[in-house]
Amino acid sequence: MMRKIIISFLIGLGLGGLLWQTVYAEDLPFPDSSVGNYVFGVGSYYNAFAAGKLTINSSPIDTLEGRYAARQIVSAVDTFNDGKVWNKLSQFSPVYVANEVPYQSTDSSLKTTGQNLFKIFNTQDKLPDADKIVVNNLRDQLQHDWTATEKQSNAVLIKHLADENVGDVNYFKDNVASLEAAYQVEEGKSLTLDPTKADATDYFDAAADQIRRISDYYASFNDKQDTLANGGVDGVTVQNDLSGTNPEVTIKLSDDYDKSFDDTPPMIFLNLKGSPQNVTINIENMSTSVVNTAATSDSSYATYQYAPYIFVNWTGVKTSMPFSWGSAYKFSVTDISGQKITNASGDDVTNSDGSKATLNQLLSSHILNNFPNATTADGSYLTADTGSSSDLFAGSIMAPDASIRVSNVGSTQFFYGSIISGKDILIENNMLPARVIASSFDVEHISSDSISELDPSKPQVPAISKVTLSQGSTATNSKTVGDGATADYSAQHADGAVTLTARVIPRKTPYQLFYQLNGKAWRLLTNSAIDATQSSNELDLGKLTDLNDANAQTLTATGKTTTQAADYDPTQSADTTQTISAELARKNQLKLVVMPLKADSGTTITADNVSDYLSTYAPTTVNIAETGTAAATLPTVFDFEMPTGDTVLTASPTVQVTNDWQVPVSLSLAASTALTTPLSDGAQPLSSIDWVRYTATVDAVATAHHLSTTATTLLPATSPPTTTKQLAFTMTIDPADYPADVQAGKRYFVPFTWQLNYGLTAK
Numbered sequence: 001m002m003r004k005i006i007i008s009f010l011i012g013l014g015l016g017g018l019l020w021q022t023v024y025a026e027d028l029p030f031p032d033s034s035v036g037n038y039v040f041g042v043g044s045y046y047n048a049f050a051a052g053k054l055t056i057n058s059s060p061i062d063t064l065e066g067r068y069a070a071r072q073i074v075s076a077v078d079t080f081n082d083g084k085v086w087n088k089l090s091q092f093s094p095v096y097v098a099n100e101v102p103y104q105s106t107d108s109s110l111k112t113t114g115q116n117l118f119k120i121f122n123t124q125d126k127l128p129d130a131d132k133i134v135v136n137n138l139r140d141q142l143q144h145d146w147t148a149t150e151k152q153s154n155a156v157l158i159k160h161l162a163d164e165n166v167g168d169v170n171y172f173k174d175n176v177a178s179l180e181a182a183y184q185v186e187e188g189k190s191l192t193l194d195p196t197k198a199d200a201t202d203y204f205d206a207a208a209d210q211i212r213r214i215s216d217y218y219a220s221f222n223d224k225q226d227t228l229a230n231g232g233v234d235g236v237t238v239q240n241d242l243s244g245t246n247p248e249v250t251i252k253l254s255d256d257y258d259k260s261f262d263d264t265p266p267m268i269f270l271n272l273k274g275s276p277q278n279v280t281i282n283i284e285n286m287s288t289s290v291v292n293t294a295a296t297s298d299s300s301y302a303t304y305q306y307a308p309y310i311f312v313n314w315t316g317v318k319t320s321m322p323f324s325w326g327s328a329y330k331f332s333v334t335d336i337s338g339q340k341i342t343n344a345s346g347d348d349v350t351n352s353d354g355s356k357a358t359l360n361q362l363l364s365s366h367i368l369n370n371f372p373n374a375t376t377a378d379g380s381y382l383t384a385d386t387g388s389s390s391d392l393f394a395g396s397i398m399a400p401d402a403s404i405r406v407s408n409v410g411s412t413q414f415f416y417g418s419i420i421s422g423k424d425i426l427i428e429n430n431m432l433p434a435r436v437i438a439s440s441f442d443v444e445h446i447s448s449d450s451i452s453e454l455d456p457s458k459p460q461v462p463a464i465s466k467v468t469l470s471q472g473s474t475a476t477n478s479k480t481v482g483d484g485a486t487a488d489y490s491a492q493h494a495d496g497a498v499t500l501t502a503r504v505i506p507r508k509t510p511y512q513l514f515y516q517l518n519g520k521a522w523r524l525l526t527n528s529a530i531d532a533t534q535s536s537n538e539l540d541l542g543k544l545t546d547l548n549d550a551n552a553q554t555l556t557a558t559g560k561t562t563t564q565a566a567d568y569d570p571t572q573s574a575d576t577t578q579t580i581s582a583e584l585a586r587k588n589q590l591k592l593v594v595m596p597l598k599a600d601s602g603t604t605i606t607a608d609n610v611s612d613y614l615s616t617y618a619p620t621t622v623n624i625a626e627t628g629t630a631a632a633t634l635p636t637v638f639d640f641e642m643p644t645g646d647t648v649l650t651a652s653p654t655v656q657v658t659n660d661w662q663v664p665v666s667l668s669l670a671a672s673t674a675l676t677t678p679l680s681d682g683a684q685p686l687s688s689i690d691w692v693r694y695t696a697t698v699d700a701v702a703t704a705h706h707l708s709t710t711a712t713t714l715l716p717a718t719s720p721p722t723t724t725k726q727l728a729f730t731m732t733i734d735p736a737d738y739p740a741d742v743q744a745g746k747r748y749f750v751p752f753t754w755q756l757n758y759g760l761t762a763k
Contacts, residue, residue: 029182029213033447035174040368040398041182041210042175042203043069043420044443047436050425051208052403054098055113057428058082058120060408065089065295066436069097069171070425071204073135074113080123089295089433090130094162097169099200100137122157132162134169140198166203167195179206182213208422212400219313219372221456222271230454231505231536232257232266233308234285243273243316248280251308258287258306260536263465264505265446266308267454273315275322283308283363284334288341290349290362293437301438302349302357304333307366309446312395317374321382328391331359343390351434360394364416364439367395374402381405381426384415396420396441406431417441453505462511464594465503465536467620472496484618493586493628494660500541504594506532513539514610516591516619517549522610525592544588544624555584555661555760562630563755572680580756581631584661593619628660630758632667657715664759667715669696671707672751683749692750711755 030041043049047066054070059077064086073096087095101121102114120126121133138161142151151158166172172179176193183191186209193202221228226243227236232254240248251268272279286307292300316322323329333341341347342359349357374382385407387393393415397404400422406414408428416439419425452458469489470478476495481487491498504511510532513525525547527539545552562582595605595617605613635653659665671689678684686692692707696714705712 028448028452029178029210029217030448031174031178033449037443037445037447038171038175038178039214039443039446039448039451040396040420040441041178041214042171042207043211043418044441045171046420047418047431047440048406048425048427049207049418049420051204051211051422052424055424055426056117057408057426058116060428061430063430063432064427065092065433066431066440067092067095071099071201072102072110072114073098073117074102074110075116075120076113076426076428078116078119080116080119080126085125085128086120087127087131089437090128092436093130094132094134094169095127096133096135097166097172098133098135099166099204101135102137118157121160122154124156127160129159131160133160134162134164134166136165136198136200139163139165165195165197166200167193167197172203175210179203179210182206182210185209186212208400211398211420211422215370215372215398215400218269218311218368218370218398219315221269221311221454222313222315224456226271226273228269228454228456230264230267230450231507231534232260232264233268236268236270240280241274242271245274245277245322246280247272247274247276247278248282250282250284251310252284253286253308254534255285257285258289260503261306262445263450263503264453264536265450267311267446267450268308269311269313269454271313271315272317275316276314276327277322277324278328278330279312279323280328280330280332281310282332282334285336286333288333288335290357292352295433295437299352299433301351301434302362303365303438303442304362307363309366309368309442310363310395311368311370313370313372315373317371317382319375321374321386323393324383324386326388327386328388329360329393330388330391331363331394333359333363351438353434355434357434357438360392361416361434361438364394364396365442367417368441369393369395369397369417371397371399371402374399376402376423381424383407384417384419385409385413385429387415389413393417394439396439399423453507460507460509461596461617462504462506462509462532462594463617464592464620465505467592467622468501468503469622469624470499470501472499475499481620481622483620486621487623489622489624491624491626493626498544498624498626500544500590502539502541502592504530504537504539506534506537508532510597511594512597512605514593514595514607515541515547516610517547518551518589520549522607523548524607544590547590551586551588553586553762555586555663555762557582557584557758557760560760561755561757563753576636577633578636579631579633580754581629581658582756582758583627583629584663584758584760585628586626586661586762588624590622590624591619593617629658630661630663630665630756631658632656632754632756633658634754655715657718659758661762663762664717665715666713666717666757668711668713668755668757670711670753670755671709672753679749686750689750707750711753717757 030038038044045067046069048054048068050070053072053074054068055074055076057076058079062084101117102110103118105111105114142158142161180191180193183206191202191206229236234252234254237250239250240246249270253266257266289305290302291305292302294300339346347359349362351357376382381403382399383405384393384397394417396417398420403424404419404421405426406429414429414435416435418440464483466480466482468478468480470476471491472495477491479489514522515525516522529537529539531537544550562580595613598604599613633656657665676685689707694707695702695704698715
């Protein structure tokens, strides 16, 4: 008599000194690079920043774009209903940040100009709805003083007024520590900046001191030499004396300098000690790749992406600007093909609005004009928008003790640059999108690290710029680690070998590169790319495991066996397979350090005495963990069906073994008695496993087994990378052996336990 029995075999699987660094944060007058790029301090991202008063002479201004901050902001003329719309470019919001708009001042002149700006802010459509302003005195009055009637009459202003104070704005928050330090240095007393105070005068007092410190810091780079440049510059040649009235200098950039621009942009400091009438700066071997900065979705303005950063210290300027009408601030660029570009010829770059991008525009975002010694009396200004109509003043201006005026010289003639003043600023010319976008100083791509490395008052020693780790020939999973840093690097072993590169900045000094692996001996790393005459060296260090003392074999794991939970219920899962696995890891700790050939004492530095100098030269440390798995993917349920007229039940599950590390692995199977109640699908546990016999076929080799609670090895110890094994189970059942409670047509199960065993030594 034919009898049909369906038996579900449940697989119950259970898981068994003092470090030297190139950046001297405590000495810098602005935040270090861990905070952000603020090489002009709190004023870095403003088109005009005045620690004193910012006056907008609005009568001749048709277009006013950009971002502005000052202790006080006023408008010289009442033009609130002139129909002109300011600050259309929403990316600058908040467009105005001030301690006060003094519309209620006891000073009659200040009150008038304050009321003028108050009316502008309170006039519908004078500013787009999206624009916000941060003004402490207005916010305080809104919160504490204004009546319901006043709030109604000032509804437009309130719509623009952000619910924050000056100290809440990110640029101010990021600079708090540097502002407080600057105040301490300049004033000789401490200051604690409190963003919750209604009066933000302290912020602008400290900003004036920070501007002074930054200006003095940049001027100090030329204390002993009139020209100073970093490794991206091959040479600086003075044609006409920089202390004369017509100074001229030629800057030659290094070959392929643009390839390392993001890490070491070329920087040049020039000292104009006299009262120059004309200034000429020639730049040779420059990449003229252009980047277009968007003003709106359909308009953008061009700058040279790889122009060098030129810091011009006008140390000879004291009480008046010698650069006046007719004076030329002339630039020329010779590109890498030898073509010469000036404002008069060779420049074919245009902005999206069709206007020609002059050479001054293309270069201005990388030029700072620092006036550390200039002073002006109250009400007097140094004028920026003067000079030759074809070669106007270009680049941002920093003046800690002088007020600056952006002159009213017409709608087509203006200098390109931002203004940072420790005193006052007067704007009486159009601030066009091209002007505030293309010429805003490119602080994003120059860090305090780069500047500090050039600081002549600091030790100029070779150093690692960065260490890069990646995997395989395609260099996936790339990560960079900075000089003197400690970092973790996680890799998947199956993705390929971990490879290393290092960029070293020689600073014209012969150097050595040492490495240490896993706390063992320091070793000298030789590399043909080590060349102290170059601005930077790219060193390919090869595979990690090719270095001496690297751990190439020993793995770590929680044990040597893995299983899954014995009470796992496959009927609760739609998955037809499940995986048991163990993560195995290979760990290495790598230290790299660059040192000169000799210590300051004259002692030769070798691999034997490297450790004596680690308090002076900080190693870069990377903890490297490469992980991989030993795993088996198994069927969740075996369903056996007896063909008509037969007594044999057959199933052929597929077992896939993954072995990333090629360690010895084996797979065993046992019966389990963990489940004694019916499964959720109604399958009943067999009362006995005595009658369950099977043949397991692996790689065409069949072995007979009796299902038992004692584990039976089905897959012998092997070391495949990734392989698939077919385990063919053939069950022969004698009806005479059936337990009395086994009935045809019902569902039964026997709980299984799989176990994966693995070694901890990779091959």
